[in-house]
Amino acid sequence: MNILTAFLLVFAVAIVLGVLLLLFSHLFMVKVDxxxxxxxxxxxxxxxxxxxxxxxxxxxxxxxxxxxxxxxxxxxxxxxxxxxxxxMGIEVETFENKVAFNACNGHCNATDPIAEYDGIQTCYAASMLYGGPNTCRFGCLGYGDCAAVCPTGAICMSNGIARIDASHCIGCGLCSRTCPKGVITMIPQDTKTVVFCSNTQKGADARKACKNACIGCKKCEKACPNGAITVQNNLAVIDYDKCADCGICVKECPTGCLKTVFFPHRAEDTAIAE
Amino acid sequence: MESFKTLMIILLSSVLVDNYVLSRFLGICPFLGVSKKLDQATGMGMAVTAVMLIATAVTWPIQYLLLNPLNLGYLQNILFILVIASLVQMLELLLKKFSPALYSGLGVYLPLITTNCAVLGVTINNINDGYSFIGSMVSSLGCGLGFLLAMVLFSGLRSRINDANIPAPFKGLGATLIAASFISLAFMGFSGIVENIFA
The missing domain is CATH 1.10.15.40 (Electron transport complex subunit B, putative Fe-S cluster)
Structure with a gap:
């Protein structure tokens, strides 16, 4: 008898709750497009x-x-x-793939730190202390804030600077927005010629800061047959609408900060980490 | 029916002395899982407080109007779990309709409360301690606030731990658990205080 009451009670409570849930889900339904x-x-x-x-x-x-x-x-x-x-039944305009590019080649063999930084090991924290421990005030700090936010793990820190694996870059630009130095830029996937420096100091100072720096000598500007390169603020800037990827500037550059690169297309196995 | 003084003792002792997370070790899962950021921790604490209050308001009558007269006290656990789980689902539907911002803010934590043992613990302990309806409500409010307090304190601590330079073996969960045990130890200092405040 006791078992029967127990059974009936639980059953009744469950039915009441079930009906209530059903009512709630109908009464408070939210319409989703x-x-x-x-x-x-x-x-x-x-x-x-x-x-x-x-x-x-x-x-x-x-x-x-x-x-x-x-x-x-x-x-x-x-x-x-x-x-x-x-x-949506609408025409899609052209789509251009972009990849992240670290415009700094100031690795450990090219530049020396002016101080030993022992604080919180993030670029953001390091950059707040007199702009970071690097000799170059513009370069990659190498604590890997960009690698930490990258959703596909395409960035690794190698020899003191961030290296981006274009074959796993999905072009979301999170790293570019995270970098306190702003050295990571989003550039078109089919780019062949890049400026591997962000230093806008005058030639001699830039050279002192880093062996691989752009010294603003304007050799590339004069050599470019299409007028695609201009030196602005002591730093070579390429206009990708005019650049024909001829590679003449790369041969002219005395410090090797202009480089010919190839960004491979995105690999099939690029997975987005949760 | 408890006097006002008794109610205050119930409230303060359930916030500080018998803190559900730090003294009774219930609800540790959200305590460790959702305490990484202050805003999430606060949201979770508020949600748990609300669910504890609603759950107590429903389970207390069930115990005293259904189970006790029928001599079915042993059904307490299963019925309470059933009721709490359904209540959380209903609350979720209500929030989705009337406060989409809060709903998306709480996200997955709201369904998680369904299986939070602190909520079940509060409802059962209220019965075991023999509180009246008002006493039970005050006690569950205190437990909810205690949970909120623990979450907020711990999320602050965790953000400091994240910035600290910790030896590699203790990084992550190790340092977190040690910090949790320190807070728990600190809360032991409250024992015996509350009864004497109102003396």
Whole structure:
């Protein structure tokens, strides 16, 4: 008899709670735009913010409302842009892949620290103490703030500077926004010629700070047949709209801060860490 | 029915002396898991406080109006778990509808409270201590506030631990657990205080 009451009681409570839950879920249902969910399903889910929205959810609802363009997801690339375009039934404009590039070649063999830094081991903290322990005030500090935020683990610290593996870079730009020195820039994937320096000091000072620095000698500016290179603030700057990747400037550069590079396309196994 | 003085003793002793996390070691999972950032810790603490209050308001009548008259005290655990789990689900639906900002802020922590032993512990202990309905509500408010206090204190401590230069073997969970034990030790200093405050 006691068992029967116990059974009935638990059963009754469970039924009441079940009915209540059912009622609640019907009464307080929140309508979700099905298009937003479809768009959200295509997105990679890195929540990197490269699109300019707070996260993938935010961007998806903006696309579903029609206020955002479908080609803003940089980690997703052209595939995702095309998928979103198909869902929304709109034409997708051209999509250009970008990769992160560390414009500093001040590795341990090229530059010496002026002080020994023993504080919190992050670039952000180090840069707050007189701009960091490097001789060069502009260069990579090498404590790996960028490597810590990279969602795909494409950045490793090697010989005192950040090295970015372009084949695993999804172009989200998190590292570029994290770097307190601003040496990481986002450049087009098909770039062949780069300036491997961010130092805007005058030639002699830049040379003293780092063996690999751009000294602003203007040899590249004179040699470039297309007028793509200009020296601004003692630092060579390449206009990628004019650059024809001829490589003449690379041969002319006396310090080797102009380099010919090749950014491999993204590897199939690039995985986004949770 | 407890007097005002008794209620204050219940409140203060459940916040400081019998702190659920630091003295009774219940609800350690969210204490270690969600205390990395101050805002998350505060959100979790508030959510747990709210759920404790609602759960007590529902389970106290169940115990005294259903289980005791029917002599089914042994069903306490299973019924309370059932009720708390459903309550959290309902609260989740309500929040989703009326406060989407809070809902997305709490995120996964709200469903996690379903299986939080501190909530079950509060409801069962209220019955075991023989509190009246008002006493039970005050006690669960105190336990919730105690949980919030522990979370906030510990999240502050953890942000300092993260910035410190810790020997490699203690990095991560090791240093965290040691710090938790220190806070727990510090809270032992409160024992015996509360009864004498109102003397």
């Amino acid at each position: 099905p298009k937003m969910q479809e768009v959200r399903a295509c997105l990679p889910g890195v929540n990197c913010g490269a699109c300019g929205y707070k996260g993938c959810d935010d961007y998806a609802s903006a696309v579903a409302e029609g206020t955002a363009k479908p080609n803003l997801c940089i980690p997703g690339g052209k595939d995702v842009a095309d998928q979103i375009g198909a869902i």
